[in-house]
Amino acid sequence: MNVEIELMTIHASKDKEADYVVLIGLLSDELPAEKPVDDILELLLPLKESYPDAEERRLFYVALTRAKNRVYLVYSPLDPSNFMKELESEEYNTCQHEIINGDFSQNPYFPACPECGRGVLSIKNGSHGPFVGCSKFPVCKHTENICSFCRSGILEKKGENLACTNCQVAIPVCPKCGGDLLIREGKYGQFLGCSNYRSDDVISCNYTRKI
Ligand SMILES: [Zn+2]
Ligand SMILES: [Zn+2]
Ligand SMILES: [Zn+2]
Structure with a gap:
């Protein structure tokens, strides 16, 4: 040819x-x-x-x-x-x-915006670090959390967890405040505690769960 x-x-x-x-x-x-x-x-x-x-x-x-x-x-x-x-x-x-590009909306890194359906999601830099936002901002204000483990996927709510769209990460979510639950060491062994807990702040979230 x-x-x-x-x-x-x-x-x-x-x-x-x-x-x-x-x-x-x-x-x-x-x-x-x-x-x-x-x-x-x-x-x-x-x-x-x-x-x-x-x-x-x-x-x-x-x-x-x-x-x-x-x-x-x-x-x-x-x-x-x-x-x-x-x-x-x-x-x-x-x-x-x-x-x-049909593949673009199926790309786990840059999926179509689930809220407006017209924009695509991409990584933006905010004052609290990177996050995922819609390309149609400010018309569409949809945002999502980036997986801090692989930094490529988005964290979506799946049952009691926030699960990454890209890797296997699933972070249990605090049912009280929506913060991440972290594995903490206590007197009686490991437990899940809210990441928003501050030992010096009595009004911070004190949710805990057994592992
Ligand atoms: Zn949107
Ligand atoms: Zn991930
Ligand atoms: Zn909490």
């Missing part, structure tokens, strides 16, 4: 054709590109166009129509171009699984 691959900008692709086209860089800060409005060009245009980013939109159309057989759109669901967001919306009758 004779495969020829050419790399070019959208501008350079005008009037060209290929069997298959792969568009990369469909990210929020790449397309539409922010650029100063050209006043003279605006004057020369026959009608004031009502669509936002009309010029870049035309460019995107050019890119989409270069392929004879198929066009592949590559983008990160964490930071998609506004044009990709529009294509994903219900307004367009597009084949979603060909746009959204």
Whole structure:
């Protein structure tokens, strides 16, 4: 099989054709590109166009129509171009699984947000350390706890435990305050005690359970 691959900008692709086209860089800060409005060009245009980013939109159309057989759109669901967001919306009758990487939502590291279903979960840095949050923040405020053992999975409530989606870790949860239960040494042997217990704080959680 004779495969020829050419790399070019959208501008350079005008009037060209290929069997298959792969568009990369469909990210929020790449397309539409922010650029100063050209006043003279605006004057020369026959009608004031009502669509936002009309010029870049035309460019995107050019890119989409270069392929004879198929066009592949590559983008990160964490930071998609506004044009990709529009294509994903219900307004367009597009084949979603060909746009959204189906495997992405099944990836245990970055599952789809269980709350809004539109965003994907990723690791963010908070003031209390890393946590998992939804890419649609602030619209969606869903967060989850990261497994501190493998640092790749998410801790989900499973019965009386918090279980990791990635490794075998299952942390028993305090039914009183929701904190982790830790193995502690006592006078009479080991027991499970709440991680929020502080010996010098009488109002801290004092839940214990036999092992
Ligand atoms: Zn969400
Ligand atoms: Zn884990
Ligand atoms: Zn507790």
